[in-house]
Amino acid sequence: MRQSSRCGAKTRSGGKCQAPAVSGKPRCRMHGGAKGSGAPKGNRNALKHGLYTREALEVRKMLSELMRASRKTLREIE
Structure with missing residues (x-):
């Protein structure tokens, strides 16, 4: 020993x-x-919710731009 x-x-x-x-x-x-100790093979932990996938980030960015444009339009109308 x-x-x-x-x-x-x-x-x-x-x-x-x-x-x-x-x-x-x-x-x-x-x-x-x-x-059996250590992290699982591959990054399975990142698949938990999908909040930061490329598609989700693109959708949130597109929605943000749409909201910004709509606020600008509303300000111009008033």
């Missing part, structure tokens, strides 16, 4: 984690060496 490689994750105090690394991985079980 003493000869096993150590986790190199940075701790809050600025030092390195000294827990033994999971075999075949550079980190311990608490810092990403455990099976």
Whole structure:
């Protein structure tokens, strides 16, 4: 156990984690060496709501321009 490689994750105090690394991985079980740890493959988290997709941004920009033009038209009529 003493000869096993150590986790190199940075701790809050600025030092390195000294827990033994999971075999075949550079980190311990608490810092990403455990099976199934880490982010999913691909960026599935960004697909949660679609608020910042290219299409949604274009629609909001188009609506903003339309509102601006309609306000200008209303000011000219008054």
